[in-house]
């Protein structure tokens with residue numbers, strides 16, 4: 187990877203010292219140099235502006251640089267950028283915790299803050315395991331997770347991702363062993379799932395699933411019925427149900443949380459990504475009352491032993507509170523419905539292109555699934571040449587735009603996908 191001579195000094199000097207994500211550093215094209223963001227646009231140092239179809243890995247739901255979020259950060263910066271959360275609390279975090287619990291279904295009422303999605307999932311897994319340990323059940327330490335699932339890149343979360351199809355199969359020998367099953371999507375798979383659960387329930391602490399959409403596993407959709415099946419199965423076998431709403435939370439599937447569409451309440455839910463409107467790193471693991479109660483004891487060892495240094499960072503909590511304000515004051519879910527209507531119509535012509543296997547949309551997610559993408563980097567570069575920031579992966583070209591994107595920009599993104607795939 188080399189730095190083109192036309193790039194600024196900081197790029198020339200820094201690139202030889204940076205290690206990029208998911209990149210073969212020998213062959214990957216040099217990264218673009220972002221200079222600024224606004225709304226659904228990213229400006230590059232060479233003066234080009236790209237229309238953004240990804241919203242910073244599915245986070246920037248209000249568009250970039252929303253003034254309400256910026257003002258909230260500036261105000262918080264003046265008062266208290268950070269303070270430790272051990273033995274001390276502060277207004278932005280407690281206000282956020284109570285607001286989240288008011289929005290979440292059922293008695294999801296205890297919030298544990300962390301700073302990334304993967305760690306939020308690890309905390310959910312620790313909660314589920316220790317819930318059993320605190321009840322004296324030492325053998326229930328495994329998770330049941332699903333083919334096509336993705337829950338993060340850390341060692342513990344890789345172990346509950348799809349072991350074959352995911353991007354982590356190389357690490358297999360280093361990972362903890364869990365039970366990974368096909369999703370119960372029809373009568374036959376439900377029967378097989380129930381049989382598997384019956385065999386493994388004695389060693390399971392939790393069932394973990396991304397509700398409605400398995401994102402990084404390939405933007406795979408399933409019906410709300412699947413979640414109702416999982417809720418009933420978890421209740422039957424007394425296993426905790428963990429919904430990973432890190433991608434789906436905050437409107438992406440058309441409701442504020444995906445679980446609302448199934449009318450179920452998980453025992454634990456994980457949130458991140460759009461929690462701060464994509465402005466700062468923050469994640470939350472929220473537990474129901476009965477989960478929290480299992481940690482209340484006169485025995486200090488029954489406490490949850492976790493505490494990231496930057497947990498509940500006040501700046502990030504201020505962002506998240508401002509983001510929730512915007513969900514209250516601006517018509518985000520209506521915008522998601524409008525985005526869905528445009529994408530469903532404007533991506534449809536892709537269906538007849540050679541090599542296209544499926545076109546599907548849910549909420550503000552638009553997917554063109556191909557048989558195969560030989561070179562995702564090259565495809566991305568084609569999109570950039572047209573002025574669009576779209577990041578294909580595996581066999582998927584997808585859009586997860588900001589909910590505030592204009593119809594003109596959204597139609598441009600859909601047209602670009604069609605033009606590039608047709609070319």
Ligand SMILES: Cc1ncc(COP(=O)(O)O)c(C=O)c1O
Pocket residue numbers: 302303304305307336337338339396401402430431432433458459
């Ligand atoms: C469903 C889901 N869980 C967990 C994660 C991991 O989040 P992070 O990248 O913040 O660690 C992701 C990230 O894409 C995700 O989509």
